[in-house]
Amino acid sequence: MLEIRMIDKEDLGSVSGFISQMNISEESHIGYCGKDKNEIAKYMVNDISDVKYTDSFVVAYEGNKLVGVLGFDADLDDNSAEIWGPFILREKWNIVYEMWKKMAEMLPKKIDSLEMFPNVKNTRVCQLSSSLSFKKYSDETILIFQGTNSHELKSTSVEELSPEYFVDMVQLHDEAFPNTYYNGQQIIKRLDDHKKVFIITNEGQLCGYIYVEAEPEFGEASIEFFAVEKSERGNGIGAQLLTGALKWLFTFEGMDSITLCVNSANVNAINLYKKVGFEHLHDLYTFTKNIGQK
CATH class of the missing domain: 3.40.630.30 (Gcn5-related N-acetyltransferase (GNAT))
Incomplete structure (x- = not known):
């Protein structure tokens, strides 16, 4: 029954x-x-x-x-x-x-x-x-970086987000991801030993950031968001941020893999991730529905 x-x-x-x-x-x-x-x-x-x-x-x-x-x-x-x-x-x-x-x-x-x-x-x-009556909002691609390939990551220089760059990071994030699940202030509130924002700066100016979350208990981690200032694009900042974040995530013992989600139409980003060492894992749809006030 x-x-x-x-x-x-x-x-x-x-x-x-x-x-x-x-x-x-x-x-x-x-x-x-x-x-x-x-x-x-x-x-x-x-x-x-x-x-x-x-x-x-x-x-x-x-x-x-x-x-x-x-x-x-x-x-x-x-x-x-x-x-x-x-x-x-x-x-x-x-x-x-x-x-x-x-x-x-x-x-x-x-x-x-x-x-x-x-x-x-x-x-x-x-x-x-x-x-x-849900509507398709976007096509998304899930990529994965296997821990067995972490030894191939090149050395790079990134720094952990400090309070002096909070405002700039929040502004860059909210401009790059205006309607997403964490705004910039929410990310800052989430930061702890397993959730970090790394940045690259140049003469006191924020060039880009990356926000990552580690789940060492389960051997997993995810790259949640990263963005580069428009004026700094094409200078390799994205690859440096990705590489630096990956190297930190793989300092956790037993870290098996790291995943990220990117809009399937963002071919340049997907190519960048694959260049760093990510591989295709899944394709997904995002469906949304407005149900209004009951």
Whole structure:
């Protein structure tokens, strides 16, 4: 007998394992949900914070067997939510609309926009987004740098962001990425031993920056944002920033790989990443939907 209900804490282990198994396959892959069971569980508990995962996820069980998971990660400051899934066994896909309805009832009234980030080969979620009146916002490419190639990185000189460059870094970031998930001030607030901004300067002027996050516990890291001042483009600043950030990230023991996401139309950036040593991993779509005030 099928049961669709809100998640509870006792479900966390089975849910994180289920998402991990589903997200390994490109046919059910969602871009921001991870592939490591323990990392997924840690994220759900610690980082899905504006609305706790126990109030933002639904599960579907057939008897004692977990057959579906669907949830959202809300950003109440931005009035938006990222959709996790749907992760549903292929043979049970017909329950997707029932699960969606249950999850939608849990969305806070403040939420006025939704985002889905499926792999292009995840045709079921791509078709679902269309049937739910989502619009395709962009095509994205995921690239990966394998730790086994880190010895090939050249020496370069970058410096860690200091307070005297906060204003310039925020301005450059917000101009380069005006509608993204972290603005410049949010990045500065996130900085710690595992989250760093590196910069290159010239005679007291900021030339460019790069923001990276390390997850040494799981042997992973990501390059979140980087930008170069227009006047400095073509001078190799981007390659220096990338190389310097990679060299720092690989100082963590057990760092296996580093990923980044770039708009598929940004051919120059993709070529730069590949020149430094990144390889193609996934292609994804970003779908968005304005749901207005309820």
